Amino acid sequence: MESSTYPDKKVIEMSRNFVNVVAHSETGHEKEVIFGGKKVSWCSRYWGIACEAHSKCYQEARSKYDGISGVPCTVFADPSGKELFREAGGMAGSELVKKMQEALTKVPGEKVHYDLWAGTRKNLADGDASFEKGEYKKAIEAWNKVVKMKQKAIKELGEAALKRAEDKGSEMLEDARSKVESDKEEAKKILKTLSEQFKPLEVSKKALDLLKTLQ
């Protein structure tokens, strides 16, 4: 299956609707490949992971499914890991695709495709990085892209990230308020940052309103 089934384009495409785990205890299949301009050591049987990863998955997960007497064996499980059904023996690409389609029908509800998941991860990570650097406008823009997604699970991640921005903004607003009497110029500077960097959050409007009263 390693050399014919998993490289099948239809299998690869269908696999993006799953989380894929391979359990293979033996190691030593590594070879060096050029990836991202760098040499990396990947397993020659399973794309994108080191042998250590498939061996680790064997240790962690093999015992979760009773009665696997021969290999290869493919188990389809729900998102919590509970077995849905299994297929003993090797499968051609077309057979595996059929089984995957069957597994998908057994998990109800809205599913998030890998490409969308990966894009979300990137936007959240970009937002996090900008936020840490104090580039709040960039962070909020990145997180807003996540909030605008229609998938509820994804949208909630964006909302959680934006809540961090709102909290940070509120903290800065309080700081500005405390400085209005003692250091008006500093207070105005903070409020200006808030009004410009934290759009379209509520805290940005509050900062702008306060700034107007000081000018």
Place this chain on the structure above:
Amino acid sequence: MRNVAVVGLVLALCTAPQAQDRKNDGKVAPDGVIWSSSWEEAVKEATARNVPIHFTVHKDN
């Protein structure tokens, strides 16, 4: 409860493999099935995405 779920999703995002990390650079490595690095990460990601887990057991010939 909702906050706990969101924290779980965030953790899954932080630990799951990046698509960009796996993107083929066109030089040597072909595109392929994206395999999870650990069972724990797999369950977290599958829960967050609400997708089934495709688990396969193999051994050397």
